[in-house]
Each structure stands twice: as C-alpha cells, then as structure tokens.
Amino acid sequence: MSKNTLMRHWHTLPFSARMIAVFTIVLLMAGACTRREAFPEESDEPSEMAEGLESDSASYDGQLLAQVVFDSIDYIVPTQDLLQPFIKEFGDGTVVDKVMIRKVQETKQDKAGYYLVGMGIRNGSYRAMALKLDVASDNSLYLSSQSDKFICGATAGCSFCYFTFSGSQITGCECESRAPGNLCEQKSSSTNELLKNTRLRNMREGESRRLETLGVSR
Incomplete structure (x- = not known):
C-alpha cells in the first residue's frame, strides 16, 4: 500500500x-x-563493580576474641573455650591449661602488637604457642587462619621459656636460665587452624565478662 x-x-x-x-x-x-x-545490552567486558565486591567478601575469616580498653583487655570469648582448640593445634600431646592475650611492645614508640597465648606441659616440659591477632580501628582483636603462629618449648635443662621480640613482632624464644645447654625449641608458621570448626561463645550475650590488666610480654 x-x-x-x-x-x-x-x-x-x-x-x-x-x-x-x-x-x-x-x-x-x-x-x-x-x-x-x-534489560541492558549484554557486554563481553567484565563488571568491575562485581569483581570488587567478590574480592572484598572473599577470604577473611577472622573471629572476634576481645577488645583493648585503655590498659586492659576485655575478653569477649571465654578463654576456657580456647583450651581444647590449643591442645588440638599443638597436636603433640601438649596439655594446655592457661590461655591469655598479651601485648608485645619493645618501646613506647613501637606500635603495640597483641598475641593470643596458650601455655601448657608436654612430658613434664613447658610449652607455649602465640598467635598474632589482627587489631581493628576500634581496638577489637581478631584471630584468623592467616595469623602467624609461634611455638616455644623447653628442652632438657630448661624449665621455662620466654618469647623474644623486636618492636611488636615475636622473633623467637629463649630459656629463663641462660646457662650453657639450656635451650628452647622454636617453631613458626604463617597460618594456623586454631578456630577451624570451633564454635565460640560470646560473653556479650549476657555472661559475666572478664577484664584483665594488660602486661607486656617478655
């Protein structure tokens, strides 16, 4: 037409x-x-925004354990709940009977570092494990599977070992007695599985809280 x-x-x-x-x-x-x-037209170019969201949500598995309040540590997770995870993490028969958080700071000019420490005995010899904690902007302390792990164990002739540090970083350990032959066994790792498959209680949910004065680890 x-x-x-x-x-x-x-x-x-x-x-x-x-x-x-x-x-x-x-x-x-x-x-x-x-x-x-x-329904916008399809494109072969990847979405930068989507990729950014995926990378932000990927991988950090840190769990809140405590918060620094002035010169004290406010425990949010009961330390007794961490005894068995430490025993499992040692994995060598060490019986852990004490867990605490310790500040590491060589001088007042150094930024403080915080470590979750488990201490116990294996075959009558002292053993300790320290795990570096991540510090949030509000001074909350988190432990992740990517936290550094340090193990310090007394050998024959040594009854007790101290962690040694530089600035706010643990560098090794040494025997309380510096007599020749009194040594400490040292191990370290850049990862840990302390909280893997572990369900933690939160004392902010109505339980009595524990507030402990912070000391500087030797």
Missing part, C-alpha cells in the same frame, strides 16, 4: 479512531523503552 493511499485511509477515519491509534502507538513506544532500560 502506497504512502498516499495510507494517508487517504487515515483521513477517512473518525477523529476518535485516529486518537486511539495515536495513543496505542505512544504506549507501544514507551513499553519498548522501558524494556530496553530494564
């Missing part, structure tokens, strides 16, 4: 019919625009 024929048919239509046709065309055009906006 030619353009002139269409125009003649259009002009022969009643005014009301022409208005209905115009209104219908407008509605169809609006619907097409709406569908186009709701």
Whole structure:
C-alpha cells in the first residue's frame, strides 16, 4: 500500500479512531523503552563493580576474641573455650591449661602488637604457642587462619621459656636460665587452624565478662 493511499485511509477515519491509534502507538513506544532500560545490552567486558565486591567478601575469616580498653583487655570469648582448640593445634600431646592475650611492645614508640597465648606441659616440659591477632580501628582483636603462629618449648635443662621480640613482632624464644645447654625449641608458621570448626561463645550475650590488666610480654 502506497504512502498516499495510507494517508487517504487515515483521513477517512473518525477523529476518535485516529486518537486511539495515536495513543496505542505512544504506549507501544514507551513499553519498548522501558524494556530496553530494564534489560541492558549484554557486554563481553567484565563488571568491575562485581569483581570488587567478590574480592572484598572473599577470604577473611577472622573471629572476634576481645577488645583493648585503655590498659586492659576485655575478653569477649571465654578463654576456657580456647583450651581444647590449643591442645588440638599443638597436636603433640601438649596439655594446655592457661590461655591469655598479651601485648608485645619493645618501646613506647613501637606500635603495640597483641598475641593470643596458650601455655601448657608436654612430658613434664613447658610449652607455649602465640598467635598474632589482627587489631581493628576500634581496638577489637581478631584471630584468623592467616595469623602467624609461634611455638616455644623447653628442652632438657630448661624449665621455662620466654618469647623474644623486636618492636611488636615475636622473633623467637629463649630459656629463663641462660646457662650453657639450656635451650628452647622454636617453631613458626604463617597460618594456623586454631578456630577451624570451633564454635565460640560470646560473653556479650549476657555472661559475666572478664577484664584483665594488660602486661607486656617478655
């Protein structure tokens, strides 16, 4: 049908019919625009925003254990709940009977570091494990599977070992007695599984809280 024929048919239509046709065309055009906006064209380029969200949510598994309040440590997780995880982490028969958080700071100019420490006995000899804690902006202390682990164990002739440090970093351990032959066994790792498959209680849920004055670890 030619353009002139269409125009003649259009002009022969009643005014009301022409208005209905115009209104219908407008509605169809609006619907097409709406569908186009709701379903954008696909692209082969990856979404930078989606990738950023994935990387932000990936991998940090830190669990809140305590918070530093002035010169004290406010325990949020009961330390007795960490005895068995420490025994499992040692994995060599060490029986852990004490868990605490200790501050490491060589001088007042050094930024303080915080470590979760478990201490016990294996075959009558002293053993200790220290795990570096992550410090949040509000001084909350978290332990993750990526936290550094240090083990210090007394050998024959040594009854007690201390962790040694530089700045706020543990560097090794040494025997309380510096007599020749009195040595400490040292091990370290950049990861740990202390809290793997461990369900922790939270003392903020109504239990009595423990507030302990912080001491500087030797």
